[in-house]
Amino acid sequence: MDLATFLIQCLNAIQYGLLLFLVASGLTLIFGIMGVINLAHGSFYMMGAYFAYGLAPFVAAWFGESFVLTLVLGLALAVLIGYALEWAFFSFLYRREHLQQVLMTYGLILVFEELRSILAGNDVHGVNAPAWLAGSIPLSDLMTYPVYRLFISAVCVATGLVLYVVIRQTRLGMMIRAGASNREMVQSLGINIRLLYRIVFAAGVGLAALAGMIAAPVSTVYPNMGSQVLIICFVVVVIGGIGSIRGALVASLLVGIVDTFGKVLFPEGAGVVVYLLMAVILLWRPEGLFRSG
Amino acid sequence: MKTMKRRPGMVMAGLATGLLLAAGGAGAQGAKVKVGFMLPYTGTYAALGNAIENGFRLYVQEQGGKLGGRELEYFKVDDESEPAKATDNVNKLVKRDQVDVLVGTVHSGVALGMAKVARETKTLMINPNAGADAVTGAMCAPNIFRTSFSNWQPGYAMGKVMAEKGHKRAVTLTWKYAAGDESVGGFREGFEAGGGKVQKDLTVPFPNVEFQALLTEIASLKPDAVYVFFAGGGAVKFVKDYAAAGLNKTIPLYGAGFLTDGTLEAQGDAAQGLLTTLHYADGLTNAKEKTFRAGYMAAYKAEPDVYAMQGYDAGQLLGAGLAAVKGDVKNQAPLIAAMEKATIDSPRGPFTMSKAHNPVQDIYLRKVEGKQNKVVNVAIKGLADPARGCKM
Structure with a gap:
């Protein structure tokens, strides 16, 4: 591998890692702060991708073609859905066992897949990147790099920064962190913990859907697309330390690097290198890299 | 007196038994051929499973609902494209419904599970899609046929x-x-x-x-x-x-x-x-392709695809076998011999069966133009799978 190829592979690894981070950050929020194992997280990612595909024609018809407006609309819808789901289902799960959480969220996967089948069908769909991001940059004599992929990375970095600032520097973030460590104490101080959880959950769903929408032009939109993402996201969350946004970022990048170079250098074992990484890290630090709270 | 009285009764009973036997015999001769579809009806491959069944039924309808002079009775099992459930699912058709012919499936892992049961129970099986080489390779058997392709x-x-x-x-x-x-x-x-x-x-x-x-x-x-x-x-x-x-x-x-x-x-x-x-392309011009396309459009209000075509040919292959034995599906040896010798007039162009029961067929080179895979030419004429590992 010459230097140029190596650098391009590093770019690929970081880009993939950042996208993983965007999906996994929502999962780690819900898992770490509220203690709910949410298997339906992949479905929210899929929902986002189908929003990008399904909302675009409506936006184009009413407001003229606008990718950003589609994103905003889809995000708003996802947050609303997240809010409603928390009220209807997840609020009953906090005090239950993990097994019951797994059963219910698995049930939700089936419901979402069936809804997807009824509303959007079983076909594979492509989503076009907006014209202003459709170009590409030459990297070597043969290869070019799509601008859209750089845009994905930029969105992921921006989202990560916003998350960091909100959780570390704002009053809301302080309440969320406090709620994660001691629910009763926060409640007795007069903070509406139910509302707080509802907001966190809606934000988690929004993050997953945003990742799905952003990824749709490169990943295409197809049935069961959430299940693949779900597994790798759990790996990221477990490596990073449950509930830690910083951990999710480091773990995403690690997984991105290991997956990318694993595919190239050890094609025979490409399927397991990520899980090996997880095993090694858990042996070294059973709680993950960064344990929050 | 008593014996006199009894006699007509016994005669009647005897007659009745005789009639029943005769009726029973006639019934067996006219019994429907039981066809078991084991296809994906849910999940990602649901559309493929439906297309295959539609294709098969279209051919049977074109023959007036009968193959080899017998009507067909259909049984359906959704295989969910789930290899782990393959044996259970295929046994529902073979043991519970006692089907004469298995038609399936799309997923190669499931098809291999089906082939295993078909081999053991000697149930006639026609695979209308799954491309695993082993179906007509290491797993090949006299009663297993394929109307699609090998990978x-x-x-x-x-x-x-x-x-x-x-x-x-x-x-x-x-x-x-x-x-x-x-x-x-x-x-x-x-x-x-x-x-x-x-x-x-x-x-x-x-x-x-x-x-x-x-x-x-x-x-x-x-x-x-x-x-x-x-x-x-x-x-x-x-x-x-x-x-x-x-x-x-x-x-x-x-x-x-x-x-x-x-x-x-x-x-x-x-x-x-x-x-x-x-083995199929858009823009083929043979006569069968035209009638098939028109017939499918009329019956289902949709364009047929490669899966519908493979299902249709599964119907044709079974028809060729049943015609030779006048619908007596239990008479397996001559039935299989006729299927082996058949030349199927497929929408893809005519094909025959290889020794291992995989189509010997033309493979087309196609080029994407708009929304179609337009035929460019025949890449290889009459290509037969090498059927490695098949001992038959």
């Missing part, structure tokens, strides 16, 4: 085509699973027989669709051409990623037909001009 066939044909185009060094890329390995194996054989050399085999774990690292690898290897095997969502993503990376301008991409079948809507511009090989 080896389109791969081998493309290898030959690419070698003829003057490509010397190729890189292959597929998901790391049986179908991909078999397709690439066929490709290597055809390509190296034509004087080419496979520079490197790249794989991605199934069903991973993160291709960027491997595209970079391809760019650094600088081969003359790339051969890939992908289907469905992965095929859409790969073709788009390949174009987005700019590789389509410098390193031509080729694939087995599934790369561009049912995916062109989503692939859009990225797929235009791609060359693939398959």
Whole structure:
């Protein structure tokens, strides 16, 4: 591998890692702060991708073609859905066992897949990147790099920064962190913990859907697309330390690097290198890299 | 007196028994042939399962609802494309419903499970899609037939085509699973027989669709051409990623037909001009294709696809067998002999059965134009699968 190829592979690894981070950050929020194992997280990612595909024609018809407006609309819808789901289902799960959480969220996967089948069908769909991001940059004599992929990375970095600032520097973030460590104490101080959880959950769903929408032009939109993402996201969350946004970022990048170079250098074992990484890290630090709270 | 009185009764009883027996015999002769569809009716492959059943039923309808003079009775099991449930599902048809013929399926893993049970119970089985080489290779049996293709066939044909185009060094890329390995194996054989050399085999774990690292690898290897095997969502993503990376301008991409079948809507511009090989294509002009297309449109208000065609041919193959034994499906030896000898007048063009019961068929070279895989020419005429491991 010459230097140029190596650098391009590093770019690929970081880009993939950042996208993983965007999906996994929502999962780690819900898992770490509220203690709910949410298997339906992949479905929210899929929902986002189908929003990008399904909302675009409506936006184009009413407001003229606008990718950003589609994103905003889809995000708003996802947050609303997240809010409603928390009220209807997840609020009953906090005090239950993990097994019951797994059963219910698995049930939700089936419901979402069936809804997807009824509303959007079983076909594979492509989503076009907006014209202003459709170009590409030459990297070597043969290869070019799509601008859209750089845009994905930029969105992921921006989202990560916003998350960091909100959780570390704002009053809301302080309440969320406090709620994660001691629910009763926060409640007795007069903070509406139910509302707080509802907001966190809606934000988690929004993050997953945003990742799905952003990824749709490169990943295409197809049935069961959430299940693949779900597994790798759990790996990221477990490596990073449950509930830690910083951990999710480091773990995403690690997984991105290991997956990318694993595919190239050890094609025979490409399927397991990520899980090996997880095993090694858990042996070294059973709680993950960064344990929050 | 008593005996006198009894006699007519006994005569009547005897007569009645005789009549019943006669009726029973006639009943057996006119009994319906039980056909068991084991196909995916839910999940990702649901549309394929329905298309296959539609195709099969269309042929039977065209024959007035009868094959070999007998009516058909259908039984259905949804195999969910779930290999772990294959044995249980196929036993529902074989043991519970006691079907005479199994028709299925799409997923290769499930098809191998079906073939195992079919071998053990000697139930006639017609596979209308799954391409696993082993179905008519190591698992082959007198009672197992296939009306689709083996994964080896389109791969081998493309290898030959690419070698003829003057490509010397190729890189292959597929998901790391049986179908991909078999397709690439066929490709290597055809390509190296034509004087080419496979520079490197790249794989991605199934069903991973993160291709960027491997595209970079391809760019650094600088081969003359790339051969890939992908289907469905992965095929859409790969073709788009390949174009987005700019590789389509410098390193031509080729694939087995599934790369561009049912995916062109989503692939859009990225797929235009791609060359693939398959046993079916858009724009075929034979008479059967025209009547089949018209008949299918009239019956189902939809364009038939390759799966509907394979289902239709499964109906034709069974029809050829049943005609030879006048519908006596239990008379298996002559039934199988007739199916082996049959020439199926398929919409893809006529084909016959190989010794291992896989179609000996023309493989077409197709080019993507708009939303169609237009036929360019016949890549290989009458290509037979080598049926490795088949002892029959």
